[in-house]
Amino acid sequence: MNYCSNCGSQVVLRTPFGDDRPRYICDVCHTTHYQNPRVVTGCIPQWKDQILLCRRAIEPRYGLWTLPAGFLENGETTAQAAARETLEEANARVVIDAPFSLLDIPRINQVYVMFRARLLDLDYAPGSESLEVELFREAEIPWDTLAFPAIEQTLVLFFEDRRLGSFRMHNETVWRQPGEPRR
Amino acid sequence: MNYCSNCGSQVVLRTPFGDDRPRYICDVCHTTHYQNPRVVTGCIPQWKDQILLCRRAIEPRYGLWTLPAGFLENGETTAQAAARETLEEANARVVIDAPFSLLDIPRINQVYVMFRARLLDLDYAPGSESLEVELFREAEIPWDTLAFPAIEQTLVLFFEDRRLGSFRMHNETVWRQPGEPRR
Numbered sequence: 001m002n003y004c005s006n007c008g009s010q011v012v013l014r015t016p017f018g019d020d021r022p023r024y025i026c027d028v029c030h031t032t033h034y035q036n037p038r039v040v041t042g043c044i045p046q047w048k049d050q051i052l053l054c055r056r057a058i059e060p061r062y063g064l065w066t067l068p069a070g071f072l073e074n075g076e077t078t079a080q081a082a083a084r085e086t087l088e089e090a091n092a093r094v095v096i097d098a099p100f101s102l103l104d105i106p107r108i109n110q111v112y113v114m115f116r117a118r119l120l121d122l123d124y125a126p127g128s129e130s131l132e133v134e135l136f137r138e139a140e141i142p143w144d145t146l147a148f149p150a151i152e153q154t155l156v157l158f159f160e161d162r163r164l165g166s167f168r169m170h171n172e173t174v175w176r177q178p179g180e181p182r183r
Numbered sequence: 184m185n186y187c188s189n190c191g192s193q194v195v196l197r198t199p200f201g202d203d204r205p206r207y208i209c210d211v212c213h214t215t216h217y218q219n220p221r222v223v224t225g226c227i228p229q230w231k232d233q234i235l236l237c238r239r240a241i242e243p244r245y246g247l248w249t250l251p252a253g254f255l256e257n258g259e260t261t262a263q264a265a266a267r268e269t270l271e272e273a274n275a276r277v278v279i280d281a282p283f284s285l286l287d288i289p290r291i292n293q294v295y296v297m298f299r300a301r302l303l304d305l306d307y308a309p310g311s312e313s314l315e316v317e318l319f320r321e322a323e324i325p326w327d328t329l330a331f332p333a334i335e336q337t338l339v340l341f342f343e344d345r346r347l348g349s350f351r352m353h354n355e356t357v358w359r360q361p362g363e364p365r366r
Contacts, residue, residue, distance in 0.1 A: 001188045005207075005216070008186035008193075018311070021256065024188075033188070036221045037255050039294055072220050073204065077287035077356050078294060099354050102282050102296065104260035111222055111261060111296075113285065128201065169352035171282050173260050 006031045037109040040150075042069020043082040043117035044158055045094050050135035051158075052119060053142075054089045057131045061147035061178060067114065067154065068092070078113045086117070090133040092124035101154045101170045107177070112150045116158075116167060138162075149176040189214045220292040223333075225252020226265040226300035227341055228277050233318035234341075235302060236325075237272045240314045244330035244361060250297065250337065251275075261296045269300070273316040275307035283350060284337045288357045295333045295357075299341075299350060321345075332359040 004011050004026035011024040016032055024033040044067055045052040053065045068086040072078060079096040086094050094117040103112040126133050136142070138159050146152045153174055161167045176182070187194050187209035194207040199215055207216040227250055228235040236248045251269040255261060262279040269277050277300040286295040309316050319325070321342050329335045336357055344350045359365070 003186055003188055003191035005184045005186055005188045005194075008191050010191075011188075034254070035257055037257060038219045039222060071217070072294070074218055074220060074292045075289050077289055078285065079287070079354065080289075099285050099352060102261065102285070104262070106258050106260055106263075109257045111255070113294075169282060171262065 001033060001035075004029060004031060005033065035109075037106075037111055039072040039078065039111050039113060040069055041072050041078045041081045041113045041115075042067050042085050043094060043096060043115040044100065044154065045086060045090070045092060045117045045119045047119040047122065047135055050137055051155075052086075052090060052092060052124065052133060052135055054126070054130040055132040055134075056129065056147055057126070058129050063131065064145050064147035065142050066147040066151050069112070069114065069151070072113075079115060082113075082115045082117065087127075089127045089130050090124045091127055092133070093120040094118060095120060098167070099169060100167060101157055101172070103150045103153060103170075103172055103174050105150060105174045107175075110150075112154070112174075114150075114154045143182075148178055149180075150174045152182075184216060184218070187212060187214060188216065218292075220289075220294055222255040222261065222294050222296060223252055224255050224261045224264045224296045224298075225250050225268050226277060226279060226298040227283065227337065228269055228273070228275060228300045228302045230302040230305065230318055233320055234338075235269075235273060235275060235307065235316060235318055237309070237313040238315040238317075239312065239330055240309070241312050246314065247328050247330035248325050249330040249334050252295070252297065252334070255296075262298060265296075265298045265300065270310075272310045272313050273307045274310055275316070276303040277301060278303060281350070282352060284340055284353045284355070286333045286336060286353075286355055286357050288333060290358075290360070293333075295337070297333075297337045331361055332363075333357045335365075 007029040009028035070085040190212040192211035
């Protein structure tokens with residue numbers, strides 16, 4: 001941030017009085033510009049024992065597989081956003097069930113909220129941001145070509161819970177970077 | 184938003200090609216400025232059958248009671264932020280347990296993430312943003328002078344679950360506005 005989005009003057013990076021971290025401050029119109037993490041929300045669309053993945057047609061991570069997910073927009077709920085992303089990326093209609101994972105990625109200032117969901121029909125197709133959309137059984141998941149560690153972590157937790165016969169809410173931090181080898 | 188925070192030119196509000204909602208766009212440096220909801224995170228600090236509330240020393244909702252909570256900052260996890268806010272507002276140390284409520288407030292572009300937590304000791308005191316900090320039994324909760332509907336909703340769900348003997352994760356939308364009478 002270089003300029004004040006309110007008045008166009010140059011901003012300075014300074015810790016405001018009573019605050020404990022530096023903020024971009026405009027000394028002309030006296031606006032403090034806070035910068036905060038963004039929410040990514042999506043779902044695990046289930047059809048019997050299969051789940052729906054999308055192969056990305058956009059950067060970052062072009063050509064790799066992911067669950068339908070994207071940035072939460074102003075004016076919508078996390079569950080609405082998860083259903084919207086599934087419609088946009090996979091042309092698929094889902095019923096959103098319970099939230100399943102809340103994953104913090106402090107390295108890139110993101111919070112993932114992933115829901116369990118059920119596909120309403122098999123009438124899905126790649127949206128403009130996907131190359132392919134496909135149903136996978138657990139044994140068929142393309143673990144080595146998943147786009148994001150948060151998606152992998154969600155899928156690992158999902159199949160663990162499914163094996164145990166009950167789903168619970170998970171809260172974890174994602175430490176691995178995309179492309180970094182798994183342990 | 185009036186000016187580009189990158190180059191200082193005037194921005195225009197326009198739907199970018201391939202997008203479906205208007206964004207602030209700078210036609211000089213070609214930056215699209217996305218605006219997204221912010222995350223508020225906090226906790227329900229428990230001590231035996233009591234929970235800790237803070238009376239606000241700041242606007243909005245000066246003088247009213249709330250759970251310790253505040254905006255998630257860049258570089259921290261939601262659980263870290265919940266513990267930090269509790270230390271700042273109540274000088275209290277907590278162990279953060281599971282996430283308890285994920286509340287969407289699309290009207291004001293906020294998502295609340297509230298955790299269950301346990302107070303580690305009784306050595307608490309008002310921080311600079313609080314007038315008072317006090318432990319309350321369920322029958323003593325000041326329902327009529329709570330600061331925010333999301334906090335009230337979280338407390339209602341918490342005491343319901345406690346009565347049932349098991350806590351689960353809740354995802355709801357907050358429709359009521361602060362100060363609007365309860366049904």
